[in-house]
Amino acid sequence: MAWVAASKVLLYSLFYLLAIRSYCLYLDTSKSTHFYLVILWFTLSFGAKEQAVSLPICLLLFDYIYKRNFRDHMIWYEKTPLLVLTILFGIVTLQSQGEMILENTHFYPIYQRVILSFYTLSDYFTKAIIPINVSYLYPFPFQVGEPVPLWIYLYPLSTVLIIICLYKIILKKWLAFGLLFFLIHITLVLNLLSLARYSVIADRYAYLSTIGLYFILAYSFTLLCQTKYKQIVVTISFVYFLGFMVSSFNHVSTWQDVGTLKSRIKKVMESRKDYQNWKNKQNSK
Template sequence: MKCCSLREYLYPLFLIVAGFLVYYPILGNQLLDYWDDQWVVMNYYTESGINFANIWAILTEFYHGQYAPFNEYLYLFLYSIAGYDPTIFHLASLLLHIANACLVFYIFKKLLIMSNRISIEKIPIISFLTALIFVIHPFNVESVAWMSASKVLVYAFFYLLATYTFLIFLERKKGRYFALTLIFYVFSFLGKEQAVTFPLLMLLVYWLLHYKFNNKEVWITVIPFFVLSLFFGIITMLSQSPDGNTIFSNAESYPLWQRVVYACYSLTEYFFKCIFPFKLSYLYPFPSLPGEPLPTWLLVYPVLLVVIVLTLWKHLTRWPLAFGLLFFIIHIAVALHIISLSRFAVVADRYAYVSSIGIAFIVAYYFYRLYEVLSVGKKVVLLILFCIYLMYLGVYSNVRTRTWYNVDTLKKELRDLLKERNDYKEIYGDKNDE
C-alpha cells in the first residue's frame, strides 16, 4: 500500500522534473521587443497598477482585437512584483505549463477509473505517459516560451480545472462541484476564447462514462454551458471585428469551399505534427491570399481525409481511438478556419495545446497495450524505441525554446524558412541575412 502511495507522488514529481529539464532555457529568454510582446505584454493596462479602475477596464474593454482579461491580470500581477523582469514572466509560464500537465495526469486517472474500460492497475501509467508526452511535446513550446501566447496556458489551466471538477460532480452528484465547473469555465474563457469547446468535451465525457444522450440529466447539465458558449462566441467575434477578418467585418475572406479545403489541410497538419513533430515554426502562412485560386496540391487533403476515414472506419469507432481523436478534433476545430476569424497563419502551434492531449493519450494507450502482449525480447526493443521517441520530443522542445530567446533568433528562423522556398532568389535576390 505504501509503495502504491509513494508511486502516486512520484508521477507528478517526475512531470515537474521533466518540465523544468525541457524548458529551463526560457528562464534566460527576453521579452520580445518590437514584436507582439511590445503591445500584448507591455501596455498601459499592465503598467496602470492593481486598482479597481484598471481591473474593471481590463475586464470590460477590448484591446487590439484581444479579449483575454485573466491573461492581462497575470501580466499585471507579475509586473507589480518585478516590473518587466523576463525571468519572472517566463517562470510563471513554465509553472502554469507544469500545473497543466499535472492536471492532465489527475484528469485521465479519474476519467479512466470512472469509465471502467481499463483494468485499474494500468490506469496510473497510461495517465502518466499521456501527461509526460504533453509536458515535453515540441508543439507546446510556442505556448510556453512566447509570453504573448500565455493566454493559452491561462485558459488551459482553468479549462482543465473545470474538467476535473466536472468529473467530481459526476462522481459525487454535489451541486457545489457543478457550480465550480461553471466558474472555472467562465474563468477559462476569460483567459482565451478557445474555451468555448467545453460543452462538447462534457458530451464526450458523458459518452465515455456510458451515459445515454436521451438522459435528461445530461442535457440539464450541458445546456447552460452551450448558452454560455454562444454568448462567449459573440463576444469573441465582436472583439476581433475591428482588427481582423471575421464574419462581423467587411474585410475580404476566403469563400466557404476554400475554408473547407484549408480546414482539411490544417487538421491533417495538426494531427501529424502531434504524433511526430517535424519542421515546427512560429509562422505557417496561408499558401494563397483571399481572392486567389488555391494551389492544386491543397485539393489532395479533403480526398485524403475521406479515404482515411472510409478505410479505417471500424478502427476509428473503437473507444480508445475514438475518444482520443474526438478529444483532438473538438479542441482543434475552432482553429480550422471554417468560421472566418482574425488569423494570419493556416496553422499555429499554440492552437494545438489542449487538443494535443488527445493524441498523447492515443500514443500512451497503444504503446502500453502493445508492450503488454509482446514477448520479453520485443518488450525491450519497444521500450528502447519509445524512450528514443520521448527523448526526441524533449530534446526538440529544449532546442526550440532557444528560438524564442529574442526577436533576432525568431527572425533568423524566418529567414532560414524563406530560403527554403523555390522562389526565394526570385523575390529576395542574393541578399545576405542582414
C-alpha cells in the same frame, strides 16, 4: 525566452482542465458542488480565451465515456447553464472583435477555407506526433486570390480514404475518445472562419487538443507493453522521446533573441516558390 503574450492560452487550458476534472468528480459522486465548480472554471477559462466555448461539447464526450444514457433529460438540463453562458460569451466576443472574425475581405472564399481546413488539420495532427520543421510562423500554402494548388486536394481526399479504411479501428472507444477530444478542440482554429492571421496554424492553439492524441499514444503504449513485444515497444518509445529532446534542444537556438527568430522566419518566407510574387504585390500597394 518565454512567450509571455501567449499566457492566455495556458490560463484558458488550466481552467478548462479544472472544469473537466470537476465534471468527472460530479459524475463520480453526484455532488452538486462539483458541478457549480464546472461553471466557475468555465467562466474563468472563457475569460482567458474564447476557445473555451467548446466545453459543453467536450463534456458530452465524457458523458459518452461514462456510458450515460443520452435519452436522460438530466444530461441536457445539466448543459443548459453552460449553453446559456456560451451564448452570452459568444455575443460579447462578437461585439468586441466581430469585425475581425466575420470580415471576408482580404481572405479566402469559403470553398477554399474548407479545403484549407483539411490541410490545417493535417498539420496540427502531424506536428503533434512528429514535431519537425516547427516555426514561429507558418505561411498559408497559397496566396489570397490564387487558385488552390492541385496538391492541396490530396488532404481532404486522403482524410476521407483513411476514415473509410480504418473506420472499424477508429470506432474503438479509447481511440474514438482521443480523436474526438482532438477534433472538438481544434475545429475552431481550422481556418473555416476568416480570422485575420498571417499563419495557417499556430502551435499554441493545439496545446489543449493534443491531449487527445497523446492519450492515444499512452494507451497504445500500455496495451502493447502487455504483449510479447514489450521490449521492442519500450525501445522504440525511448528513441521516440529521445528524438523529441534532441529536436527541442536544437530548436532552442531559434528563440535565442528577436534577431535569430526573425532570421528563421525570413528563411522560411524566402524559401517559398511564390515569395517573389508576394513581394511584388506588397511593393505595389
